[in-house]
Amino acid sequence: MNLIEAKGLRKRFRSREVVKGIDMEIQQGEILALIGTNGAGKSTTLALLLGILPTDAGKITRWREDYRAHVGVQLQATPFFEGYTAEENLRLFAALYHVKLDKKQIDAKLAECNLQEARKTLASRLSGGQQKRLAIAVTTIHNPDLIILDEPASGLDPRARQEIRRMIQQLAKNKVTVLFSSHDMEEVSRIANRIILMHDGRIVAQGRPDRLLEQYHAENLDDLYLELTDTVPGKETQR
Numbered sequence: 001m002n003l004i005e006a007k008g009l010r011k012r013f014r015s016r017e018v019v020k021g022i023d024m025e026i027q028q029g030e031i032l033a034l035i036g037t038n039g040a041g042k043s044t045t046l047a048l049l050l051g052i053l054p055t056d057a058g059k060i061t062r063w064r065e066d067y068r069a070h071v072g073v074q075l076q077a078t079p080f081f082e083g084y085t086a087e088e089n090l091r092l093f094a095a096l097y098h099v100k101l102d103k104k105q106i107d108a109k110l111a112e113c114n115l116q117e118a119r120k121t122l123a124s125r126l127s128g129g130q131q132k133r134l135a136i137a138v139t140t141i142h143n144p145d146l147i148i149l150d151e152p153a154s155g156l157d158p159r160a161r162q163e164i165r166r167m168i169q170q171l172a173k174n175k176v177t178v179l180f181s182s183h184d185m186e187e188v189s190r191i192a193n194r195i196i197l198m199h200d201g202r203i204v205a206q207g208r209p210d211r212l213l214e215q216y217h218a219e220n221l222d223d224l225y226l227e228l229t230d231t232v233p234g235k236e237t238q239r
């Protein structure tokens with residue numbers, strides 16, 4: 001089943017078209033990576049899929065009418081409630097979503113993001129990795145069907161990145177569909193079931209990582225990325 005299906009999506013800001021006819025879907029249960037060059041139109045596409053921005057053309061079908069209540073979105077900078085601890089932030093976000101969490105559930109959430117020892121630490125004092133993990137916990141506090149994470153592991157050291165991967169894989173095991181954007185091809189190849197590669201407002205490739213490597217005779221995702229994004233934005237793409 002597809003949670004979201006988009007056909008012929010287009011978006012223009014003033015005279016400049018930044019999404020140029022995109023067909024894509026988000027399949028239930030998958031870990032989907034959205035990758036592409038800076039300014040390729042990834043964030044704009046996400047905003048269109050989420051109904052945050054109106055489309056200029058195209059059709060989007062979503063799995064339920066009240067989909068907004070069943071999506072968790074973590075943008076690059078997740079604002080926590082300043083002056084509150086990790087645990088208090090979880091409680092505050094739960095209250096925002098009208099989710100009642102008892103002590104056991106809070107403990108489970110803290111364990112999920114490996115923040116038991118930091119529960120009484122002010123969110124602003126948490127390390128970068130801890131903050132990213134808390135952000136994911138907050139994003140999933142209302143048990144959404146779909147979560148969207150914008151560069152969830154950027155700027156983290158290898159161990160902290162591994163923890164984020166572990167969390168994402170655990171979410172997928174719990175039947176949460178995950179769409180994340182990344183510029184780190186190694187991270188993508190480790191966890192994504194499927195990849196969508198965007199360049200200059202278009203999808204230039206999509207599919208399972210192993211199949212894509214085979215199809216384009218590429219050694220790794222970095223090479224594939226470099227090959228398929230080797231055109232100047234605005235000019236016609238090679239493929």
Ligand SMILES: Nc1ncnc2c1ncn2[C@@H]1O[C@H](COP(=O)(O)OP(=O)(O)OP(=O)(O)O)[C@@H](O)[C@H]1O
Binds near residue numbers: 036039
């Ligand atoms: N609200 C807006 N008004 C005008 N131009 C915009 C607006 N939002 C995005 N753009 C432009 O649209 C293009 C695509 O931007 P978008 O943020 O979707 O790219 P991206 O692929 O997410 O990039 P990055 O990887 O750098 O985050 C960029 O050139 C950007 O400057």
